[in-house]
Amino acid sequence: MSASSSNDSALSAWEASMIDVFVRAASLIGLPRSIGEIYGLLYCSPRALTFDELVERLQISKGSVSQGVKLLRQLGAVKLKYVAGSRRDHYQPELSMKRLVRGFIKDQFEPHLSSGSERLQGLESLIQQEDNEALREHAMGRLGTLLTWQQRTRKLVPIVMAVLGGAKLFDQDSSADEYVI
Structure with missing residues (x-):
């Protein structure tokens, strides 16, 4: 991984702080920390993110992201977005x-x-x-x-x-x- 790629994946201060809001909300309703992290990052992102981007940006395991995305989709909190030319699933938050x-x-x-x-x-x-x-x-x-x-x-x-x-x-x-x- 190049230095610029590493910097691009690092969370900014405002992203980390906003994600923390969702981590606390998830904890309040008995959901795992990773659920708040995943939803929080998607909420902060100006575009839909792939599974690999979630893993890389949050620095959490693929298993946590997989289970988290599955639960968030089941709850209707995350939805798939079609991205032309991409074969990967892209996720975006439900904002309603x-x-x-x-x-x-x-x-x-x-x-x-x-x-x-x-x-x-x-x-x-x-x-x-x-x-x-x-x-x-x-x-x-x-x-x-x-x-x-x-x-x-x-x-x-x-x-x-x-x-x-x-x-x-x-x-x-x-x-x-x-x-x-």
Whole structure:
């Protein structure tokens, strides 16, 4: 690698600082550091970048970039861009906050809410098996609190989507109260 090529791949101070913003955001929502780094670099770049450019500029492993790009594409945070004359995939960031949040909610948040619902349903029968009546009543009260939290969370998500411009929340099993107008 030539010296000029090495300098071209080095991150500038503003790029490193902006990438750090995305690394912190990824960490906040439980995603790996590399996810924030990849999205951050794509966000900073004036053009779509190839897989090899991501590896070189970020100085992270090909495996991390591969997994990161795959997850970011699954979330709808990164998309492919056609570049005439190139046989390589080029990646660019999704810049619509509504699409980013919708992708995260649909892929990450909703499955946890759904599996939580199933677990809460099974919990009641387990609580009913408790011999100690006082403990059983206490546990049922706590279960009631969890059910309330779950109900409120389901109501909050459409509000978040409305703030971002309104959207049908989930494609599957939608009910009338999952629409924001």
